[in-house]
Amino acid sequence: MPERARLFTQDDLSDGGVVELTANQAHYLRNVMRFQPGETVTLFNGRDGEWRGRVAALGKVRGQVEMEVRTRRQRDEPDLWLLFAPLKRGPMDILVQKAVELGASRLLPVLTERVNSTRINTARLTANAVEAAEQCERLTIPDISTAVSLGEVLSGWPAGRHLWICAETGASTPVGEAFGGGQIGGADAILVGPEGGFVNNELDVLNKLPFVTAVSLGPRILRAETAAMAALACYQAVLGDWRLPPRAELDQ
Numbered sequence: 001m002p003e004r005a006r007l008f009t010q011d012d013l014s015d016g017g018v019v020e021l022t023a024n025q026a027h028y029l030r031n032v033m034r035f036q037p038g039e040t041v042t043l044f045n046g047r048d049g050e051w052r053g054r055v056a057a058l059g060k061v062r063g064q065v066e067m068e069v070r071t072r073r074q075r076d077e078p079d080l081w082l083l084f085a086p087l088k089r090g091p092m093d094i095l096v097q098k099a100v101e102l103g104a105s106r107l108l109p110v111l112t113e114r115v116n117s118t119r120i121n122t123a124r125l126t127a128n129a130v131e132a133a134e135q136c137e138r139l140t141i142p143d144i145s146t147a148v149s150l151g152e153v154l155s156g157w158p159a160g161r162h163l164w165i166c167a168e169t170g171a172s173t174p175v176g177e178a179f180g181g182g183q184i185g186g187a188d189a190i191l192v193g194p195e196g197g198f199v200n201n202e203l204d205v206l207n208k209l210p211f212v213t214a215v216s217l218g219p220r221i222l223r224a225e226t227a228a229m230a231a232l233a234c235y236q237a238v239l240g241d242w243r244l245p246p247r248a249e250l251d252q
Contacts, residue, residue, distance in 0.1 A: 003052065005033050006042040006134045008141060013048040013067055018056070021063035030058050041065055044133075046140040049074040074139060078240040079187045081106040081161075084228055085115050085194035086147060092117075095225040096125050100132035100142060102232040103241060109147035114196045120147045137247070150202060154209065161187040163212045164235075166227050168197045170207070172214040175231065179215075179238040190235065192228045 005028070011019045021029070029035040037055050043065060044050045050072035053065035082104040084095060099107055107129070109120050126144045133141050157163070164178065182188070191206075198206070206212050217230050236242040 003040055003042040005029060005035070006044070006137065008130050008134055009043050009045050011045065013043060013045055013051045013070075015067060015069070017067045019043060019053065019065045019067065021058075021065065023061040026058060026061055026063040029055065029063060030060065040068070042071065043067075044139055047074060050137075050139060072139065077105060077140060078103055078185075078236070080104055080232075080235060080240060081108060081189035082228060082232065083108045083110045083153065083163075083189055083191040085110055085112045085192065085224065086117050086120055087195070087224055088117055091223070091225045092125070093128055095228050096128045097132040098225070098229045099232060100129050100138065101136045102229065103138075103236055104142050104232060105140070106143040106145065108145040108153070110153055110191065111147055111149045112194055112202060113199045114194045116195060118147070122146055154205070157209075157211065158187075161189055161211065163189045163191055163206075163209070164231070165191045165198075165206055165212060165214050166193065166217055166231050167203060167214040168193075168221060170203050170214065172216040175215040175217055175234045176238065178213055179235055182239050184239050184243075186239070188235070188239070190228070190231045192224055192231065195224050 007025055009019050011017075013019070029041065035041070035055055035058060037058055040052055040054050042050055043053055049070050051067050051070050053067045056064045056066045080103065082099050084107070086092060086109045087095060096107060107125065111118060122144055129141055129144060162182070207214060215231070217227055222230060
């Protein structure tokens, strides 16, 4: 049976170790979840797997959890980046939350010509990512990058990482067919443009690059956050960890 609360921590996790709760975590356990000392909670840090601990002390702004047993081993996840044009606050919150649930390993805001919002609150995006990872029982938190221009991203693109771009116009391959020709377990990235899509000169530049493949998400025009979710889901189903057995079997 899952614990009533699951928390991300920066601390190391080991048998008999003690984790110091942040003020927000102590408030959450004490005042929201009504925890008492002696109850158990799950913790993870992205390095040491998932652990069950027992609340040893819990005050208004402080608390301690003593580790008891590791419940899940750390394991590799798809090396999949999501590059996206910044959106307004609400849609961007949704995009980040769902990208975490769908297993993106890095989230990178990219400034394109038709971007409507250039204000990026990285701390807010990180908080959303942490909350989503806690809720979906993921073992890691994706890296959250600061916003950069499309030109900067492409000029510094790492060798060996393929870039799939979601293109509403121009020549493209249906997403299922395109991913079907990809490499399982490879280093990949998905780029989703802004509301209104990429401009022609951006598509011209992208389509000339040897590491880029343009994919189509079907006959309907999707909102940017919907396109990101759809592309990530298709990728995970064909090339990612949706091909693996259910988590319960992996943890046995």
